[in-house]
Amino acid sequence: MERYVWARFFWQQARDKRGVPRRHVCDTARNNNRRPETGTAFTALCSTTVTPHPDDDDTVKGTCFAPACQVCTILLARAMNWNDGELGQLVQTFHWTHADIALLATALDITRSEARRLLTAWTDAAK
Structure with a gap:
Protein backbone atom coordinates (compact mmCIF):
# COMPACT_ATOMS: atom_id res chain seq x y z
CA MET A 1 0.00 0.00 0.00
CA GLN A 70 -0.26 22.24 6.22
CA VAL A 71 -3.52 21.16 4.59
CA CYS A 72 -1.60 19.07 2.03
CA THR A 73 0.45 17.61 4.89
CA ILE A 74 -2.63 16.58 6.86
CA LEU A 75 -4.42 15.17 3.82
CA LEU A 76 -1.36 13.15 2.80
CA ALA A 77 -1.20 11.68 6.32
CA ARG A 78 -4.89 10.75 6.02
CA ALA A 79 -4.23 9.13 2.64
CA MET A 80 -1.51 7.08 4.32
CA ASN A 81 -4.06 5.87 6.90
CA TRP A 82 -2.68 7.66 9.95
CA ASN A 83 -4.97 7.15 12.94
CA ASP A 84 -6.76 10.02 14.67
CA GLY A 85 -4.17 10.30 17.44
CA GLU A 86 -1.32 10.54 14.94
CA LEU A 87 -3.25 13.12 12.93
CA GLY A 88 -3.87 15.04 16.15
CA GLN A 89 -0.15 15.14 16.92
CA LEU A 90 0.53 16.41 13.40
CA VAL A 91 -2.27 19.00 13.59
CA GLN A 92 -0.69 20.43 16.74
CA THR A 93 2.58 21.20 14.92
CA PHE A 94 0.83 23.91 12.88
CA HIS A 95 -0.76 27.25 13.68
CA TRP A 96 -4.25 27.10 12.14
CA THR A 97 -5.63 30.38 10.82
CA HIS A 98 -9.22 30.91 9.67
CA ALA A 99 -7.95 30.72 6.08
CA ASP A 100 -6.22 27.37 6.76
CA ILE A 101 -9.39 25.94 8.29
CA ALA A 102 -11.41 27.21 5.33
CA LEU A 103 -8.96 25.56 2.93
CA LEU A 104 -9.19 22.27 4.85
CA ALA A 105 -12.99 22.50 4.69
CA THR A 106 -12.89 23.10 0.94
CA ALA A 107 -10.49 20.22 0.36
CA LEU A 108 -12.68 17.84 2.38
CA ASP A 109 -15.95 19.26 1.00
CA ILE A 110 -17.24 20.05 4.49
CA THR A 111 -18.21 23.26 6.28
CA ARG A 112 -15.74 25.36 8.25
CA SER A 113 -17.51 24.37 11.46
CA GLU A 114 -17.12 20.70 10.58
CA ALA A 115 -13.43 21.27 9.79
CA ARG A 116 -12.93 22.94 13.19
CA ARG A 117 -14.66 20.03 14.92
CA LEU A 118 -12.53 17.55 12.97
CA LEU A 119 -9.31 19.33 14.00
CA THR A 120 -10.53 19.32 17.62
CA ALA A 121 -11.39 15.61 17.47
CA TRP A 122 -7.96 14.75 16.08
CA THR A 123 -6.26 16.89 18.73
CA ASP A 124 -8.34 15.27 21.49
CA ALA A 125 -7.42 11.81 20.17
CA ALA A 126 -3.74 12.70 20.55
CA LYS A 127 -4.08 13.27 24.31
Missing part, protein backbone atom coordinates in the same frame (compact mmCIF):
# COMPACT_ATOMS: atom_id res chain seq x y z
CA GLU A 2 2.67 2.54 0.95
CA ARG A 3 4.52 2.02 -2.32
CA TYR A 4 1.30 2.92 -4.16
CA VAL A 5 0.77 5.99 -2.00
CA TRP A 6 4.24 7.35 -2.73
CA ALA A 7 3.89 6.64 -6.45
CA ARG A 8 0.60 8.52 -6.45
CA PHE A 9 1.65 11.56 -4.39
CA PHE A 10 4.56 13.94 -5.01
CA TRP A 11 5.80 16.91 -2.96
CA GLN A 12 6.43 19.90 -5.21
CA GLN A 13 7.28 23.50 -4.48
CA ALA A 14 4.76 25.60 -6.41
CA ARG A 15 3.15 29.03 -6.32
CA ASP A 16 -0.49 29.92 -5.97
CA LYS A 17 -2.27 32.59 -8.02
CA ARG A 18 -0.82 35.31 -5.74
CA GLY A 19 2.70 34.01 -6.39
CA VAL A 20 3.21 32.65 -2.87
CA PRO A 21 5.55 29.61 -2.89
CA ARG A 22 4.64 26.62 -0.75
CA ARG A 23 5.49 22.97 -0.80
CA HIS A 24 2.32 21.20 -1.97
CA VAL A 25 1.35 17.61 -2.62
CA CYS A 26 0.36 16.66 -6.15
CA ASP A 27 -2.14 13.81 -6.33
CA THR A 28 -1.46 12.28 -9.73
CA ALA A 29 -4.88 10.61 -9.69
CA ARG A 30 -6.48 14.09 -9.74
CA ASN A 31 -4.04 15.41 -12.34
CA ASN A 32 -4.32 12.99 -15.28
CA ASN A 33 -1.68 10.68 -13.74
CA ARG A 34 1.00 13.30 -14.42
CA ARG A 35 3.82 14.39 -12.14
CA PRO A 36 4.22 18.14 -11.56
CA GLU A 37 6.17 20.01 -14.23
CA THR A 38 7.70 23.48 -14.12
CA GLY A 39 5.29 26.02 -15.61
CA THR A 40 2.31 23.64 -15.70
CA ALA A 41 -0.47 24.20 -13.17
CA PHE A 42 -1.81 21.32 -11.10
CA THR A 43 -4.44 20.91 -8.42
CA ALA A 44 -2.75 20.24 -5.10
CA LEU A 45 -4.16 17.85 -2.53
CA CYS A 46 -5.47 20.92 -0.66
CA SER A 47 -7.59 21.75 -3.77
CA THR A 48 -5.53 24.85 -4.61
CA THR A 49 -4.37 25.31 -8.19
CA VAL A 50 -0.62 25.93 -8.09
CA THR A 51 2.19 26.16 -10.63
CA PRO A 52 5.82 25.12 -10.18
CA HIS A 53 7.94 28.19 -10.96
CA PRO A 54 11.34 27.93 -12.71
CA ASP A 55 13.02 29.79 -9.82
CA ASP A 56 11.67 27.22 -7.35
CA ASP A 57 12.31 23.98 -9.21
CA ASP A 58 13.42 21.85 -6.28
CA THR A 59 13.74 18.73 -8.42
CA VAL A 60 16.58 20.39 -10.33
CA LYS A 61 18.26 22.26 -7.47
CA GLY A 62 17.58 19.64 -4.82
CA THR A 63 16.52 22.21 -2.24
CA CYS A 64 13.27 23.71 -1.05
CA PHE A 65 12.96 26.71 1.22
CA ALA A 66 9.21 27.30 1.11
CA PRO A 67 7.11 26.06 4.03
CA ALA A 68 4.91 23.03 3.50
CA CYS A 69 1.19 23.52 2.97
Whole structure:
Protein backbone atom coordinates (compact mmCIF):
# COMPACT_ATOMS: atom_id res chain seq x y z
CA MET A 1 0.00 0.00 0.00
CA GLU A 2 2.67 2.54 0.95
CA ARG A 3 4.52 2.02 -2.32
CA TYR A 4 1.30 2.92 -4.16
CA VAL A 5 0.77 5.99 -2.00
CA TRP A 6 4.24 7.35 -2.73
CA ALA A 7 3.89 6.64 -6.45
CA ARG A 8 0.60 8.52 -6.45
CA PHE A 9 1.65 11.56 -4.39
CA PHE A 10 4.56 13.94 -5.01
CA TRP A 11 5.80 16.91 -2.96
CA GLN A 12 6.43 19.90 -5.21
CA GLN A 13 7.28 23.50 -4.48
CA ALA A 14 4.76 25.60 -6.41
CA ARG A 15 3.15 29.03 -6.32
CA ASP A 16 -0.49 29.92 -5.97
CA LYS A 17 -2.27 32.59 -8.02
CA ARG A 18 -0.82 35.31 -5.74
CA GLY A 19 2.70 34.01 -6.39
CA VAL A 20 3.21 32.65 -2.87
CA PRO A 21 5.55 29.61 -2.89
CA ARG A 22 4.64 26.62 -0.75
CA ARG A 23 5.49 22.97 -0.80
CA HIS A 24 2.32 21.20 -1.97
CA VAL A 25 1.35 17.61 -2.62
CA CYS A 26 0.36 16.66 -6.15
CA ASP A 27 -2.14 13.81 -6.33
CA THR A 28 -1.46 12.28 -9.73
CA ALA A 29 -4.88 10.61 -9.69
CA ARG A 30 -6.48 14.09 -9.74
CA ASN A 31 -4.04 15.41 -12.34
CA ASN A 32 -4.32 12.99 -15.28
CA ASN A 33 -1.68 10.68 -13.74
CA ARG A 34 1.00 13.30 -14.42
CA ARG A 35 3.82 14.39 -12.14
CA PRO A 36 4.22 18.14 -11.56
CA GLU A 37 6.17 20.01 -14.23
CA THR A 38 7.70 23.48 -14.12
CA GLY A 39 5.29 26.02 -15.61
CA THR A 40 2.31 23.64 -15.70
CA ALA A 41 -0.47 24.20 -13.17
CA PHE A 42 -1.81 21.32 -11.10
CA THR A 43 -4.44 20.91 -8.42
CA ALA A 44 -2.75 20.24 -5.10
CA LEU A 45 -4.16 17.85 -2.53
CA CYS A 46 -5.47 20.92 -0.66
CA SER A 47 -7.59 21.75 -3.77
CA THR A 48 -5.53 24.85 -4.61
CA THR A 49 -4.37 25.31 -8.19
CA VAL A 50 -0.62 25.93 -8.09
CA THR A 51 2.19 26.16 -10.63
CA PRO A 52 5.82 25.12 -10.18
CA HIS A 53 7.94 28.19 -10.96
CA PRO A 54 11.34 27.93 -12.71
CA ASP A 55 13.02 29.79 -9.82
CA ASP A 56 11.67 27.22 -7.35
CA ASP A 57 12.31 23.98 -9.21
CA ASP A 58 13.42 21.85 -6.28
CA THR A 59 13.74 18.73 -8.42
CA VAL A 60 16.58 20.39 -10.33
CA LYS A 61 18.26 22.26 -7.47
CA GLY A 62 17.58 19.64 -4.82
CA THR A 63 16.52 22.21 -2.24
CA CYS A 64 13.27 23.71 -1.05
CA PHE A 65 12.96 26.71 1.22
CA ALA A 66 9.21 27.30 1.11
CA PRO A 67 7.11 26.06 4.03
CA ALA A 68 4.91 23.03 3.50
CA CYS A 69 1.19 23.52 2.97
CA GLN A 70 -0.26 22.24 6.22
CA VAL A 71 -3.52 21.16 4.59
CA CYS A 72 -1.60 19.07 2.03
CA THR A 73 0.45 17.61 4.89
CA ILE A 74 -2.63 16.58 6.86
CA LEU A 75 -4.42 15.17 3.82
CA LEU A 76 -1.36 13.15 2.80
CA ALA A 77 -1.20 11.68 6.32
CA ARG A 78 -4.89 10.75 6.02
CA ALA A 79 -4.23 9.13 2.64
CA MET A 80 -1.51 7.08 4.32
CA ASN A 81 -4.06 5.87 6.90
CA TRP A 82 -2.68 7.66 9.95
CA ASN A 83 -4.97 7.15 12.94
CA ASP A 84 -6.76 10.02 14.67
CA GLY A 85 -4.17 10.30 17.44
CA GLU A 86 -1.32 10.54 14.94
CA LEU A 87 -3.25 13.12 12.93
CA GLY A 88 -3.87 15.04 16.15
CA GLN A 89 -0.15 15.14 16.92
CA LEU A 90 0.53 16.41 13.40
CA VAL A 91 -2.27 19.00 13.59
CA GLN A 92 -0.69 20.43 16.74
CA THR A 93 2.58 21.20 14.92
CA PHE A 94 0.83 23.91 12.88
CA HIS A 95 -0.76 27.25 13.68
CA TRP A 96 -4.25 27.10 12.14
CA THR A 97 -5.63 30.38 10.82
CA HIS A 98 -9.22 30.91 9.67
CA ALA A 99 -7.95 30.72 6.08
CA ASP A 100 -6.22 27.37 6.76
CA ILE A 101 -9.39 25.94 8.29
CA ALA A 102 -11.41 27.21 5.33
CA LEU A 103 -8.96 25.56 2.93
CA LEU A 104 -9.19 22.27 4.85
CA ALA A 105 -12.99 22.50 4.69
CA THR A 106 -12.89 23.10 0.94
CA ALA A 107 -10.49 20.22 0.36
CA LEU A 108 -12.68 17.84 2.38
CA ASP A 109 -15.95 19.26 1.00
CA ILE A 110 -17.24 20.05 4.49
CA THR A 111 -18.21 23.26 6.28
CA ARG A 112 -15.74 25.36 8.25
CA SER A 113 -17.51 24.37 11.46
CA GLU A 114 -17.12 20.70 10.58
CA ALA A 115 -13.43 21.27 9.79
CA ARG A 116 -12.93 22.94 13.19
CA ARG A 117 -14.66 20.03 14.92
CA LEU A 118 -12.53 17.55 12.97
CA LEU A 119 -9.31 19.33 14.00
CA THR A 120 -10.53 19.32 17.62
CA ALA A 121 -11.39 15.61 17.47
CA TRP A 122 -7.96 14.75 16.08
CA THR A 123 -6.26 16.89 18.73
CA ASP A 124 -8.34 15.27 21.49
CA ALA A 125 -7.42 11.81 20.17
CA ALA A 126 -3.74 12.70 20.55
CA LYS A 127 -4.08 13.27 24.31
